[in-house]
Amino acid sequence: MSNATAVTDASFEADVLNSDETILVDFWAEWCGPCRAVSPILDQIASEHSDKIKIVKLNVDDNPQTAMKYQITSIPAMKVYRAGEVVKTVIGAKPKPALEADLADFLA
Amino acid sequence: MRQVIIIGSGPAGYTAAIYAGRAGLAPLVVASSVEAGGELMKTTEIENFPGFPDGLQGPDLMFKMQEQAEKFGAEVLLDDVVGLELDGDVKKVTLGSGAVEEALTVIFATGSAYRKLGVEGEERLSGRGVSWCATCDGFFFKQKEIAVVGGGDSAMEEATFLTRFATKVYVIHRKDTLRASKIMQDRAFDNEKIEFLWNKEVTEITGDEKAAGVTLTDTVDGSTSHLDLEGLFIAIGNDPRVHLVHGQLNLTTDGTVAVEGRSSKTNLPGVFAAGDVIDITYRQAITAAGSGTVAALDAEHYLAGLDKTLLDQALGEQPVEPVTVSA
Numbered sequence: 001m002s003n004a005t006a007v008t009d010a011s012f013e014a015d016v017l018n019s020d021e022t023i024l025v026d027f028w029a030e031w032c033g034p035c036r037a038v039s040p041i042l043d044q045i046a047s048e049h050s051d052k053i054k055i056v057k058l059n060v061d062d063n064p065q066t067a068m069k070y071q072i073t074s075i076p077a078m079k080v081y082r083a084g085e086v087v088k089t090v091i092g093a094k095p096k097p098a099l100e101a102d103l104a105d106f107l108a
Numbered sequence: 109m110r111q112v113i114i115i116g117s118g119p120a121g122y123t124a125a126i127y128a129g130r131a132g133l134a135p136l137v138v139a140s141s142v143e144a145g146g147e148l149m150k151t152t153e154i155e156n157f158p159g160f161p162d163g164l165q166g167p168d169l170m171f172k173m174q175e176q177a178e179k180f181g182a183e184v185l186l187d188d189v190v191g192l193e194l195d196g197d198v199k200k201v202t203l204g205s206g207a208v209e210e211a212l213t214v215i216f217a218t219g220s221a222y223r224k225l226g227v228e229g230e231e232r233l234s235g236r237g238v239s240w241c242a243t244c245d246g247f248f249f250k251q252k253e254i255a256v257v258g259g260g261d262s263a264m265e266e267a268t269f270l271t272r273f274a275t276k277v278y279v280i281h282r283k284d285t286l287r288a289s290k291i292m293q294d295r296a297f298d299n300e301k302i303e304f305l306w307n308k309e310v311t312e313i314t315g316d317e318k319a320a321g322v323t324l325t326d327t328v329d330g331s332t333s334h335l336d337l338e339g340l341f342i343a344i345g346n347d348p349r350v351h352l353v354h355g356q357l358n359l360t361t362d363g364t365v366a367v368e369g370r371s372s373k374t375n376l377p378g379v380f381a382a383g384d385v386i387d388i389t390y391r392q393a394i395t396a397a398g399s400g401t402v403a404a405l406d407a408e409h410y411l412a413g414l415d416k417t418l419l420d421q422a423l424g425e426q427p428v429e430p431v432t433v434s435a
Contacts, residue, residue, distance in 0.1 A: 032244055033149040033167055037142040060247070071318060073248040073339065074369055091235030093142035095188050108248040 002039040004027075004046065007056045008045045009063040015056065017084040022106050026057040027077040029069060034093035035076040041096045042078070053080075080106055109210040109422045110136050110394045112407055113201050114182075115189050115352075116217030118146025119393045120383025122173035122217045123400030124407075129180030136209060137177065138201065144186055145170035145221050147384075148184050148393060149353050150241050150398060152269065157393055158217045169393070194356045197418055212414065212422050213378045213407040216353060216365060220384040220391070222344035225257065229250075237319025237339050242266035245339075246273050254339035255280050255322065257310055263343035264292035271301040271340065278302075278335065282309045282327045305335075305393030313340060348385045357381070362388050372403035 004026060007015045016023050026042055028035035039057075046055040060067040060075060070079060070086070080088040080103070090102045100107060112128045114121050117139035128135040139145075148154070151166035160169075175182055191202035194214060201209045222240040224230060230238060239245040242256075246269060247309050255278035258268040263279065265285070279296065284306045286293050296302050305324065312323035312331070321336045348364045350357070358366040358375040365381040369371055372380040382403035383396040411419065 015221070029264050031247075033145070034142060034241075034244060037144065041141065067248075069201070071236075073318070074239055074245045075248075095141040097204060 002057060003038075003043045004055050004057045006038070007058050007063075009065045012066050014065075016081050019054075019081070022053045023081045023104070024053055024055045024106075025079050025081065026055060027060050027070075027072050027075050027079070028057055029060050029075060030074050038076045038078075038099075039095035041093075041099060044096065045099065045103070045107070051106075053103070053106050109157065109198065111211065111411055111419075111422045112133070112213050112215060112216060112404075113138065113199070113209055113211040114336060115192075115201070116140075116146065116215075116219055116385075116388075117184065118148065118170075118217065118219050118396060119173065119405070120217035120219070120382055120385075120396040120400035121146070121215070122170070122177050123397040123399075124217060124382055124404040125177035125182040125184075126173070126180060127404030128215075128407060129177055129182045131404070132181070133408065133411070134181045134183070135177075135215075137182050137213070138189050138209075139168065139174075139184050139186055141186050141188050141204060144184075145174070146233045150243055151265075152243050157296050167306075189352055192352050192356065194353065194376050197378070201379060209360045212408060213380065215372070215400075215401070215403045215407055216357070216374070216379065216381045216385060217383040218349040218352065218364060218385050219396075220388075221349050222342070223345045225310055225313075225342055225344065225345050227310060227312055229315065229319070229384075233313055233315055233319045236317065237315065240343075242269050242341050242343075245341075246270045246429070247325070249274050249339045251275055252338040253336070254278070254341065255305075255335070255337050256341045256343055257281075257285060258343035258345070259286040260343065261288045261292045261346065261385060264288040264296045266341050266343050267302050268292075268295050268299055274299055274301065274339070276303065278284065278305050278307050278337070280305045280310060280322075280324065282307065294317050306388055308333075311338070320356065326375070346384065346388075346391070348388065352384065364388055370402070372399065372406045378407075378410055381408075 078090040111133045112135040114137045148166035155163040193200040193220045253276040259281040289315040307327045308324040311325045380403040382399040
């Protein structure tokens with residue numbers, strides 16, 4: 001399974017919104033097949049670019065408040081946060097090169 | 109070099125891998141990086157796959173097929189095919205990683221992709237209330253009013269599934285009869301949360317940040333109307349996934365890969381096709397599995413008829429020494 005740190009409704013503000021780092025939040029659920037497929041790809045991206053971006057995951061079943069606040073209607077949804085703001089949203093499982101292209105601004 | 113490379117990992121791809129594996133062909137299955145297991149990974153309960161009277165979950169069936177293929181020596185690679193060279197004795201398959209794999213035969217079983225409506229708002233609101241996967245996204249529509257577009261089995265299945273979450277599910281269909289099987293129709297008709305909108309076509313999806321509604325055009329009198337919705341699930345069919353073989357393999361007028369009679373043989377020697385990529389009519393897990401079997405047997409037969417030096421090359425450039433039997 002994934003190596004990414006789990007964040008929760010309770011920890012979201014401290015871990016994501018108030019962080020100095022660029023953080024990608026992977027919104028996922030156990031029952032979501034495509035989420036399971038994209039998880040190891042995100043792990044690879046995280047380890048290859050650990051100086052640029054931190055990747056965490058939020059289980060939408062266990063943390064409905066945050067999922068609702070960010071209007072998640074489709075998962076996997078990957079949102080990049082900088083200084084408390086969403087600066088990029090990627091929806092759906094994609095092959096690694098496509099994800100890297102979507103996230104290019106944050107990995108370079 | 110390999111003897112067989114199988115592209116695709118749905119019921120056709122994995123069944124071909126089971127047969128090719130048992131025939132000792134050590135197939136490589138290029139399963140896709142994010143869609144391994146194919147379309148059944150997005151379904152829930154499967155009730156019509158023979159041998160499972162209590163039904164089973166789509167992903168469970170696919171994991172079992174993968175396990176069975178691997179048990180007989182198939183290698184499953186979670187990568188995508190980005191390029192194919194199918195002519196000549198040795199086929200070249202370029203992967204997303206940049207690696208190039210070579211094989212004497214290729215079984216092409218890439219299945220099909222969701223058809224889009226092609227209307228204003230669809231692309232923009234995709235993932236923002238517009239979805240092609242009820243089992244993935246239905247959860248987010250608790251206590252909401254939503255709609256399913258389509259009249260086939262998958263549309264009925266999605267509509268019925270979505271009533272677990274939504275307060276109301278409209279089924280929008282451009283005709284006044286359904287293509288769906290009787291049992292799926294009856295389930296939908298019996299469900300109080302489902303309302304059918306007949307002879308209606310979605311001609312626009314509205315909303316700024318999220319889907320907020322649809323414009324419907326009546327297919328009989330041409331009148332238009334607006335329907336407020338918070339979600340729209342599109343289940344209007346699939347198109348064979350053939351972009352990798354355009355210009356190399358002959359296609360039918362339906363857009364499927366053309367094969368010879370009931371076989372899996374394409375216009376190129378050593379290239380076989382199976383599953384939904386050759387079938388827009390039946391499109392069942394079990395017919396795809398049967399089609400995968402045909403492809404594996406055709407590939408096996410083709411390999412048996414090949415020049416021995418080519419086969420030796422595929423088996424690692426190590427010609428088998430004649431066995432000397434001592435007296």
